Amino acid sequence: MRYLPLTKDDRAAMLNKIGARDIDALFRDVPKAAIVGRSAFDLPDTQGELEVERALSRMAAKNVSAGSVPFFCGAGAYRHHVPAAVDHLIQRSEFLTSYTPYQPEIAQGTLQYLFEFQTQVALLTGMEVANASLYDGSTATAEAVLMAQRVTRRSKAILSGGLHPHYAETVETVAGLSGRVVRTPVTPGNTEDIEALIDDETACVVVQSPDVFGLIRNLRPIAAAAHAKGALLIAVITEVVSLGLLESPGAQGADIVAAEGQSIGNGLNFGGPYVGLFATREKFIRQMPGRLSGETADASGKRGYVLTLSTREQHIRREKATSNICTNSGLCCLAFTIHLSLLGEEGFTRLARANHAKAAALAERLADLNGVSLITPNFFNEFTLELPKPAASVVDALVDKGIIAGVPASRLMPHDHAARNFLIVAVTETVSDEDCDALVHALGRAVQ
Amino acid sequence: MTMNNQGRPTAPGTVEESELPTISGDRGLDHEEPLIFELGRSGMTGVDIPEVQVSDTHLGGLRRRGPIGLPGLSEPEVVRHYVRLSRMNCAIDAGLYPLGSCTMKHNPRLNEKMARLPGFGDTHPLQPEQTVQGALQLISDLMRWLMVLTGMPAVAMSPKAGAHGELCGMLAIRAAIHARGETRPRILVPESAHGTNPATAAMAGFTVDEVPATPDGHVDADALEAKLGPDVAAIMLTNPNTCGLFEPRIKEMADAVHKAGAYFYCDGANFNAIAGRVRPGDLGVDAMHINLHKTFSTPHGGGGPGAGPVVLSAALAPFAPLPLITHDGSEFRFIEDRETLPHGAKPFGRMCAFHGQMGMFVRALTYMLSHGADGIRQASEDAVLSANYILASLKDVMSAPFGEGPCMHEALFDDSFLEGTGVTTLDFAKAMIDEGYHPMTMYFPLVVHGAMLIEPTESESKESVDRFIHVLREMALEAKAGKTTRFAGAPRLAPRRRLDETAAARKPILRWKPKELPQAAE
Numbered sequence: 001m002r003y004l005p006l007t008k009d010d011r012a013a014m015l016n017k018i019g020a021r022d023i024d025a026l027f028r029d030v031p032k033a034a035i036v037g038r039s040a041f042d043l044p045d046t047q048g049e050l051e052v053e054r055a056l057s058r059m060a061a062k063n064v065s066a067g068s069v070p071f072f073c074g075a076g077a078y079r080h081h082v083p084a085a086v087d088h089l090i091q092r093s094e095f096l097t098s099y100t101p102y103q104p105e106i107a108q109g110t111l112q113y114l115f116e117f118q119t120q121v122a123l124l125t126g127m128e129v130a131n132a133s134l135y136d137g138s139t140a141t142a143e144a145v146l147m148a149q150r151v152t153r154r155s156k157a158i159l160s161g162g163l164h165p166h167y168a169e170t171v172e173t174v175a176g177l178s179g180r181v182v183r184t185p186v187t188p189g190n191t192e193d194i195e196a197l198i199d200d201e202t203a204c205v206v207v208q209s210p211d212v213f214g215l216i217r218n219l220r221p222i223a224a225a226a227h228a229k230g231a232l233l234i235a236v237i238t239e240v241v242s243l244g245l246l247e248s249p250g251a252q253g254a255d256i257v258a259a260e261g262q263s264i265g266n267g268l269n270f271g272g273p274y275v276g277l278f279a280t281r282e283k284f285i286r287q288m289p290g291r292l293s294g295e296t297a298d299a300s301g302k303r304g305y306v307l308t309l310s311t312r313e314q315h316i317r318r319e320k321a322t323s324n325i326c327t328n329s330g331l332c333c334l335a336f337t338i339h340l341s342l343l344g345e346e347g348f349t350r351l352a353r354a355n356h357a358k359a360a361a362l363a364e365r366l367a368d369l370n371g372v373s374l375i376t377p378n379f380f381n382e383f384t385l386e387l388p389k390p391a392a393s394v395v396d397a398l399v400d401k402g403i404i405a406g407v408p409a410s411r412l413m414p415h416d417h418a419a420r421n422f423l424i425v426a427v428t429e430t431v432s433d434e435d436c437d438a439l440v441h442a443l444g445r446a447v448q
Numbered sequence: 449m450t451m452n453n454q455g456r457p458t459a460p461g462t463v464e465e466s467e468l469p470t471i472s473g474d475r476g477l478d479h480e481e482p483l484i485f486e487l488g489r490s491g492m493t494g495v496d497i498p499e500v501q502v503s504d505t506h507l508g509g510l511r512r513r514g515p516i517g518l519p520g521l522s523e524p525e526v527v528r529h530y531v532r533l534s535r536m537n538c539a540i541d542a543g544l545y546p547l548g549s550c551t552m553k554h555n556p557r558l559n560e561k562m563a564r565l566p567g568f569g570d571t572h573p574l575q576p577e578q579t580v581q582g583a584l585q586l587i588s589d590l591m592r593w594l595m596v597l598t599g600m601p602a603v604a605m606s607p608k609a610g611a612h613g614e615l616c617g618m619l620a621i622r623a624a625i626h627a628r629g630e631t632r633p634r635i636l637v638p639e640s641a642h643g644t645n646p647a648t649a650a651m652a653g654f655t656v657d658e659v660p661a662t663p664d665g666h667v668d669a670d671a672l673e674a675k676l677g678p679d680v681a682a683i684m685l686t687n688p689n690t691c692g693l694f695e696p697r698i699k700e701m702a703d704a705v706h707k708a709g710a711y712f713y714c715d716g717a718n719f720n721a722i723a724g725r726v727r728p729g730d731l732g733v734d735a736m737h738i739n740l741h742k743t744f745s746t747p748h749g750g751g752g753p754g755a756g757p758v759v760l761s762a763a764l765a766p767f768a769p770l771p772l773i774t775h776d777g778s779e780f781r782f783i784e785d786r787e788t789l790p791h792g793a794k795p796f797g798r799m800c801a802f803h804g805q806m807g808m809f810v811r812a813l814t815y816m817l818s819h820g821a822d823g824i825r826q827a828s829e830d831a832v833l834s835a836n837y838i839l840a841s842l843k844d845v846m847s848a849p850f851g852e853g854p855c856m857h858e859a860l861f862d863d864s865f866l867e868g869t870g871v872t873t874l875d876f877a878k879a880m881i882d883e884g885y886h887p888m889t890m891y892f893p894l895v896v897h898g899a900m901l902i903e904p905t906e907s908e909s910k911e912s913v914d915r916f917i918h919v920l921r922e923m924a925l926e927a928k929a930g931k932t933t934r935f936a937g938a939p940r941l942a943p944r945r946r947l948d949e950t951a952a953a954r955k956p957i958l959r960w961k962p963k964e965l966p967q968a969a970e
Contacts, residue, residue, distance in 0.1 A: 001828060002818075003554055003914075004827060005818070005910075006830050006909065007833075011830075011833060013867050014833055014837040018839075019840065026832050027832070028854065030726055031699050031731075031852075033726070034699070034726050034730045036725065038822060041596055043597075043778045043820065045820035047821040053558065053561070055504070059586050063568070063583050064575070065570040068566070071572075076802070083523070085494075089530045090749075093542060094535060094542070095537065095750055096560075097539040098750045099750070099886075100748070100751035103698035103877075108536035110537055110750040113533055118485050119485060120518065121518050123517045135608035135612060136800055139608065139800050145692040169798035170797075170798050174651070177622075203533035222741075245512060247510045251859070261580065267570060268570055268573070270803070272608065273807050285958065292956070292958055293958070296946040296947050297947070297948055298948070300533055303944075304944045307954050309953055314646075317647070318656075321647040323651070324615060325612075325748040327752035329609070330752035330753045331747070331749030334749075334750065340518065341497050342521070343493060344492035345518040347520075349516070354500055356506070360502070377558065378507060379506055421835065443867045
């Protein structure tokens with residue numbers, strides 16, 4: 001087996017040194033009845049690289065990759081162009097095959113990029129501090145609600161109907177254990193009166209912008225209403241590229257920002273691994289979940305970085321920790337930080353404008369189709385259309401034409417009858433003019 | 449993965465720079481590297497994107513007004529920055545990385561290549577199911593491998609890391625207990641457990657009750673049985689345990705737990721010692737997470753991303769979280785909502801958006817297919833063999849508290865061999881850095897004083913392990929002989945000397961700020 005360096009002779013010599021008769025002697029604490037042989041496993045034997053590559057490639061070929069067709073899916077995961085340098089750099093052995101930077105003297109590379117990442121996230125979100133990442137946007141949102149419950153010592157969380165339904169379910173699963181989670185009905189448009197639900201028991205209000213339908217939400221009045229009752233505003237972002245064109249949630253009064261960072265540096269990967277961004281105000285840092293890299297100096301006075309405020313974390317605090325989280329999204333957050341460094345202010349804001357311009361042009365063309373209306377007047381690179389028939393059937397029909405037209409809202413909210421005809425369409429810089437023409441043409445025919 | 453108590457701040461004092469300082473501040477191939485924010489200039493970018501103007505029509509009056517504050521760099525500058533940063537890191541590819549409990553095994557590059565096939569890497573989690581049948585097949589195949597290897601009837605794939613898997617398992621246990629119309633608030637956790645175990649139990653709404661260890665490093669099964677009662681929901685037990693030992697009374701403990709109406713959660717962090725030889729299902733386990741980044745070689749990546757699927761017993765299987773995957777004879781389908789559940793399914797909720805760490809699934813299945821069931825068994829045996837070889841080769845000069853019998857995949861030492869030398873576990877570990885090794889796990893598990901936990905994994909050749917043993921032997925002998933110069937203030941040859949963790953925690957500086965703004969964070 002190519003990954004195992006010990007030879008038969010090595011094994012014999014090592015057993016001899018140990019004073020064990022055979023390998024079984026080393027497993028003597030295992031109850032006899034629990035030791036099983038090869039026949040207990042109905043699984044294949046070792047295969048060479050060529051055979052394995054062939055098997056996996058065959059499976060991969062059964063999927064339609066996003067880059068091979070006109071592609072308009074978003075709803076929490078976005079296809080952007082990732083510069084070649086990003087994937088090359090994250091595969092350097094020193095990044096790929098290192099552990100959590102517990103020994104800071106020999107992990108300054110990781111610790112410094114985490115410190116830079118934290119700074120980038122704080123700048124983008126308009127917040128004072130950010131952590132070194134959580135698993136993804138949905139779990140970051142759940143952690144934000146738990147943190148708000150700790151900070152306010154209140155239990156009720158109000159979730160906007162525009163919050164991605166998977167995120168809302170993730171929050172309910174975790175935060176529903178210790179508190180009450182209230183969801184406003186899922187309706188696109190600025191119609192929900194979330195401010196009216198905020199009371200003296202409310203720990204936090206969770207609002208996504210752009211929301212799951214792509215609608216840009218004004219967070220200011222919600223922040224004001226929350227703060228008036230002593231509650232926190234948690235702003236959720238699933239498309240961070242929007243921050244290149246839109247006002248940051250920090251500037252609009254958010255207390256915690258939980259975001260999905262996949263759009264920058266990370267591929268679609270069928271849903272994971274992604275990278276959760278988490279930012280907040282300085283006064284809450286000791287209530288934050290997750291790893292933090294902090295600046296310090298070494299014994300010779302040189303600037304360096306260490307993991308810090310570990311007394312919040314499970315390996316020190318055990319059952320009193322702010323979260324049970326142990327890992328972060330290391331390599332995905334490295335990809336994020338490298339891509340953002342390549343873009344810089346100029347590239348990032350240009351990228352955002354390019355996305356919006358392309359989406360706006362396509363939205364207007366699609367809204368002109370007979371029977372199709374645009375129900376999100378304000379949006380970044382994703383919008384929702386109301387079709388004259390169920391969106392899922394239209395998407396299926398367009399798959400047969402070689403177009404993946406978007407995400408039918410019914411995939412995310414199957415019980416919401418009003419959403420049956422809604423199609424959520426995302427348009428990034430990776431969509432070509434020909435792709436847009438193809439969608440306009442095919443959708444026009446499909447809804448006739 | 450929980451670790452040593454490096455998080456406990458240490459203040460290093462100061463050292464004299466003995467070498468002639470260079471003019472540049474760099475030392476040969478060791479370059480100092482500023483923060484990215486201290487590089488670059490405005491207007492520069494490393495990605496060419498055409499400029500387009502956008503109107504405010506669809507922006508709802510929320511267009512960004514001020515700048516973000518990101519620096520501008522060209523591609524070569526960015527590449528150099530990250531290459532230089534990478535060179536300050538230790539990595540498995542460059543040397544033995546004996547972090548106990550963390551399993552720093554070789555990460556095959558074929559895994560990386562397969563994860564990047566467009567059919568896996570460039571597919572969207574919500575694209576129509578008929579366009580991702582290969583992806584669903586891959587997940588289904590991996591589920592089968594995990595179920596067969598563990599001897600368990602079900603597996604939940606969505607948890608994103610080990611600790612997330614623990615949470616998933618505990619929520620399934622909570623749901624099962626509620627379904628019986630009971631409330632059981634208490635979880636038993638051995639004092640040797642990873643910190644994530646009690647933290648997870650608390651997060652899932654339980655209280656934690658510690659079970660002591662016996663003097664020989666096992667969980668005190670009698671104490672455990674005495675603590676069982678109608679208010680106990682589960683035990684969370686690591687096996688092989690954090691001392692690197694297999695729990696010989698595991699079956700007996702599992703039976704007692706079940707008899708008391710509770711469930712057995714097994715922390716699967718150390719599954720890599722027994723995969724292919726022992727099936728946790730045969731030991732009475734009800735739920736166990738599997739760290740794909742340990743046992744199945746997905747890269748640690750400097751701290752993630754991980755993946756933590758959870759295998760479940762028949763008793764807990766109905767409570768597995770959404771989404772579920774089914775196969776109707778012709779096609780795979782996701783079940784993502786409660787309206788279309790198969791008979792008997794009572795999911796407790798959802799762990800995260802979408803379906804889990806697909807990129808890690810591809811890598812893990814690639815590893816499994818490469819090894820095969822025979823290779824996985826051999827890998828477990830080699831890992832156990834190497835750890836025992838290290839234990840046998842060092843226990844005469846270092847002190848092994850449980851060195852009488854064999855260990856599993858990691859060898860545990862304590863600091864009694866350093867008694868009276870003035871050298872601490874921390875000094876000893878930091879001196880290993882100067883010898884070219886990443887230190888072992890220190891001060892964990894907590895049940896041993898000054899713990900040093902060494903896990904060589906199956907990826908090291910005998911020559912490599914012999915060299916490592918030689919270095920550690922010499923170090924131990926020197927320390928005991930009173931030759932302690934190399935330990936005081938080590939490391940001397942790393943990119944940094946010891947760092948002041950106390951100052952970092954007292955006055956946290958968690959981000960760069962422009963010079964004109966005050967730097968103080970609190």
